Amino acid sequence: MVTFKVIILGNGSAVPTSFSNPSSQLLVxxxxxxxxxxxxxxxxxxxxxxxxxxxxxxxxxxxxxxxHYYGLMGIVSTFHLYGRIKPLHIYAPKALExxxxxHLEVSKTTLNYPLIFNPLEDFEGKDLYSxxxxxxxxxxxxxxxxxxxFRFCELERRPKIKKxxxxxxxxxxxxxxxxxxxxxxxxxxxxxxKNEDITHAAPCPRSYAYCSDxxxxxxxxxxxxxxxxxxxxxxxxxxxxxxxxxxxxxxAAQAAQLASDSQAGELLLGHFSxxxxxxxxxxxxxxxxxxxxxxxxxxxSYSVR
Amino acid sequence: MVTFKVIILGNGSAVPTSFSNPSSQLLVxxxxxxxxxxxxxxxxxxxxxxxxxxxxxxxxxxxxxxxHYYGLMGIVSTFHLYGRIKPLHIYAPKALExxxxxHLEVSKTTLNYPLIFNPLEDFEGKDLYSxxxxxxxxxxxxxxxxxxxFRFCELERRPKIKKxxxxxxxxxxxxxxxxxxxxxxxxxxxxxxKNEDITHAAPCPRSYAYCSDxxxxxxxxxxxxxxxxxxxxxxxxxxxxxxxxxxxxxxAAQAAQLASDSQAGELLLGHFSxxxxxxxxxxxxxxxxxxxxxxxxxxxSYSVR
Numbered sequence: 001m002v003t004f005k006v007i008i009l010g011n012g013s014a015v016p017t018s019f020s021n022p023s024s025q026l027l028v029x030x031x032x033x034x035x036x037x038x039x040x041x042x043x044x045x046x047x048x049x050x051x052x053x054x055x056x057x058x059x060x061x062x063x064x065x066x067x068h069y070y071g072l073m074g075i076v077s078t079f080h081l082y083g084r085i086k087p088l089h090i091y092a093p094k095a096l097e098x099x100x101x102x103h104l105e106v107s108k109t110t111l112n113y114p115l116i117f118n119p120l121e122d123f124e125g126k127d128l129y130s131x132x133x134x135x136x137x138x139x140x141x142x143x144x145x146x147x148x149x150f151r152f153c154e155l156e157r158r159p160k161i162k163k164x165x166x167x168x169x170x171x172x173x174x175x176x177x178x179x180x181x182x183x184x185x186x187x188x189x190x191x192x193x194k195n196e197d198i199t200h201a202a203p204c205p206r207s208y209a210y211c212s213d214x215x216x217x218x219x220x221x222x223x224x225x226x227x228x229x230x231x232x233x234x235x236x237x238x239x240x241x242x243x244x245x246x247x248x249x250x251x252a253a254q255a256a257q258l259a260s261d262s263q264a265g266e267l268l269l270g271h272f273s274x275x276x277x278x279x280x281x282x283x284x285x286x287x288x289x290x291x292x293x294x295x296x297x298x299x300x301s302y303s304v305r
Numbered sequence: 306m307v308t309f310k311v312i313i314l315g316n317g318s319a320v321p322t323s324f325s326n327p328s329s330q331l332l333v334x335x336x337x338x339x340x341x342x343x344x345x346x347x348x349x350x351x352x353x354x355x356x357x358x359x360x361x362x363x364x365x366x367x368x369x370x371x372x373h374y375y376g377l378m379g380i381v382s383t384f385h386l387y388g389r390i391k392p393l394h395i396y397a398p399k400a401l402e403x404x405x406x407x408h409l410e411v412s413k414t415t416l417n418y419p420l421i422f423n424p425l426e427d428f429e430g431k432d433l434y435s436x437x438x439x440x441x442x443x444x445x446x447x448x449x450x451x452x453x454x455f456r457f458c459e460l461e462r463r464p465k466i467k468k469x470x471x472x473x474x475x476x477x478x479x480x481x482x483x484x485x486x487x488x489x490x491x492x493x494x495x496x497x498x499k500n501e502d503i504t505h506a507a508p509c510p511r512s513y514a515y516c517s518d519x520x521x522x523x524x525x526x527x528x529x530x531x532x533x534x535x536x537x538x539x540x541x542x543x544x545x546x547x548x549x550x551x552x553x554x555x556x557a558a559q560a561a562q563l564a565s566d567s568q569a570g571e572l573l574l575g576h577f578s579x580x581x582x583x584x585x586x587x588x589x590x591x592x593x594x595x596x597x598x599x600x601x602x603x604x605x606s607y608s609v610r
Contacts (some may be wrong), residue, residue: 015383040379041346047323064411066382071377074345077371078320095411102407106369106400108450145413257312 002030004154004206004304006231009045010037011270011296013235013249014067018278020298021045021272022067023212025231026056027152029134035059035075036150036210042071049299053078058129059091062212063147069096073103080111087114091128091138092118093146113231120148133157139223141214143248149214151223153207156291159199161172169193206304208298209264212271215245216254224262229304231296232258233271234282252282256289267293307335307438309459309511309609311536314350314600315342316575318374318540318554324582325603326350327372328517328575330536331361332457334439340364340380341455341515347376348383354604358383363434365441366397367517368452374401375404378408385416392419396433396443398451400426425453437464446519448553454519456528459510470503490536511609514569520550521559534609536601539565539578539587557587561594569574572598573607 006027012020022039026046034054035042046053053075058187061132069092076231079088090096104111118128120138133155138148140243158180161171169187170177179185179226185193209224212233224230234252236244244251250258252269267290272279279295286293311332327344331351338360340347351358358380366374374397384393395401402422409416423433425443434441438460443453463485466476474492476484484490490498514529516539529535539557541549549556555563557574558597564572572595577584584600591598599607 014386016349016352016369021349040376041349044321044326044346044349047321066378066408068413070379070382071345073371074321074375077375081319093411099407102404103371106398106404107371173405 001203002154003300004029004208006036006208006229006268006304007051007301008270008296008298009048009049009051010039010040011272011298012067013233013271013273014065016041017088017277019272020272020274023062024071025210025239026051027208029152029154031055032131032134033057034136034152035214037068038071038075039067040070040074043074044217045298046051054082056088058089058091058136060128060150060151060210061090061096061137062141062210063143063145064093064095064191065145065213072096073100076100076103076111077109078114079113080109084113086184087116089116089118090131091118091123093119093148094121121146128156129180137223139220141211141220142217143213143215147213149209149211149220149223151207151227154205156205157202159195159202161199163199165193172255200209208304211255211258213249215248216250218258218261220258221262224258224264226263226265228265229268229302230259230262230264230266231268234269234279234286235271237276237281238285252286252287252293256286256293259293260290264290265292265305268296269293271298306508307459308334309334309513310358310386310606311341311509311513311534311573311609312354312606313575313601314347314356315344316577316603317372318538318576318578319370320579321346322579322582325579328367329376330515332513332581334457334459336360337436337439338362339441339457342367342373343376343380344372345375345379348379350603359387359389361393361403361578362391363394363396363441365433365443365543366395366401367446367454368448368450369398369400370518372452373518377401380406381405381408381416381420382414383416384418389418392421393479394421394423394434395426396423396428398453399426418516426451435460442528444514444525446525447522448518448520452518454514454516454525454528456512456514456532458512461510462507464507466504470498474498487574504571513609516560518554520553521555521563523563523566525563526567529563531568531570533570534607535564535567535569535571536573536574536575539574539584539591540576542576542581542586543590557591557598558594561591561598563594564598569595570597570610573601574598575601596607 009024010021023037232255235249315326315330328342537560540554
């Protein structure tokens with residue numbers, strides 16, 4: 001099974017505390033590393049958990065509150081100082097591009113690698129990223145500022161042909177293509193071999209979605225349908241529903257309701273308010289609505305199953 | 306003796322490592338807390354060492370390389386989110402003001418406290434800050450970008466009058482003033498009491514200076530004369546003198562030479578290149594030139610004596 005997991009670098013809300021860092025996570029798919037949000041201290045968190053910076057080629061910023069992007073310039077600079085030459089792709093609200101350039105101007109820095117800026121506003125209904133096995137899309141959340149969620153979807157894979165069959169029957173390239181498309185195979189002796197007997201079924205494509213920051217927003221189910229693993233903010237508990245609404249954040253139970261409505265597989269909670277040194281109350285309240293809910297813990301890794 | 310000490314929050318150079326953070330330090334004088342430079346992660350370092358953020362009212366930024374200011378917006382935001390209302394004074398190169406405002410604009414934030422920006426360019430030969438006991442001045446260093454050092458000087462204090470004398474002779478306010486100015490005192494009985502017998506001598510005023518980042522620059526002695534405690538960057542060792550010159554940084558021995566030429570009391574080394582996981586070679590080379598040299602250690606506090 002191909003590696004598909006998320007490692008939590010920060011799961012706190014607006015201010016860092018002695019027990020949590022603000023939002024950032026590393027999504028790993030096979031050998032590709034994607035950074036999602038980049039609070040102050042993200043590069044230090046990578047060092048702390050012995051995760052490499054160099055393989056990160058794509059950084060996704062959900063919105064322009066500082067607790068989601070203040071660590072970006074540190075990483076941009078560190079790449080430069082370590083002599084990076086390969087491109088870095090940033091997917092973020094348009095206004096961030098001028099801010100990055102403003103920082104580079106005051107320090108009179110010309111990066112020695114291409115920084116390719118992709119404004120999220122330009123990608124409605126389009127893939128932010130795609131390769132042979134994965135595609136990434138953004139979708140709008142409901143927050144004070146324009147904010148995006150991200151969904152990482154594995155693409156449908158074709159079945160693998162069994163080694164013994166290839167050894168025994170030496171099929172030509174055209175026959176291999178047909179078998180991968182689902183055809184049966186007729187041997188030289190005229191025997192019909194059923195497709196399911198000569199292939200290993202392709203693994204079901206999996207997906208991961210990230211929703212932070214957002215008010216409870218039922219229309220999001222459209223983007224989250226049957227997601228295997230959903231990370232959703234859970235800033236507040238049930239007693240703070242009014243405050244959540246006012247501040248365009250969610251309670252843990254609302255995150256769970258959205259997971260349930262979206263027929264998600266599993267739910268990860270994060271973006272905890274600093275008042276929850278022990279967020280177990282959030283877990284209880286969410287599990288009452290959606291059983292397969294987990295609290296994230298900084299440094300922990302969660303597989304997409 | 307009034308508290309006068311510096312606590313090291315970060316003493317590494319450009320990039321954070323698993324063993325060091327970039328430049329930041331907290332200077333404490335009596336009950337006043339001053340932050341000098343503010344690399345990414347400074348607010349996390351304050352949390353780590355259980356140092357309070359709230360008493361900081363003045364932040365000094367030496368120059369606009371990211372490893373000296375990327376943590377500033379995090380602190381500005383945290384103050385806002387914690388409901389600060391008292392003013393925050395920032396002393397920094399002029400160009401930083403527009404950058405701070407740019408950050409506030411993209412997040413549509415209006416701070417709920419006054420942020421008072423003081424461009425260092427405007428303070429040549431003037432005090433950045435002064436009160437009854439302390440005055441702070443900036444002076445130009447020699448670096449790739451315009452860069453300033455800072456000197457914190459205690460003011461000359463007047464002697465304290467001995468309690469027993471006040472009890473015995475009940476001097477009037479005018480007499481007290483004269484005694485503090487150095488006069489002797491004539492008792493009602495006509496006896497002359499010498500000033501040194503009725504007062505405790507005022508403590509010698511002390512001073513602290515911060516020099517990072519800078520090439521070795523002998524004219525700095527003008528600003529550093531007889532400083533009690535000097536923090537000077539020591540990015541490189543003796544074998545890298547050429548590189549130090551090229552990059553406008555100093556070797557440890559050059560820092561020591563400057564301390565010696567300035568007749569400094571003690572020298573603290575910092576801003577170590579990431580290649581020195583163990584910087585003891587820097588200490589050896591500096592001590593060969595100036596004996597009272599110490600390596601800084603993150604989290605440690607150094608008194609101005």
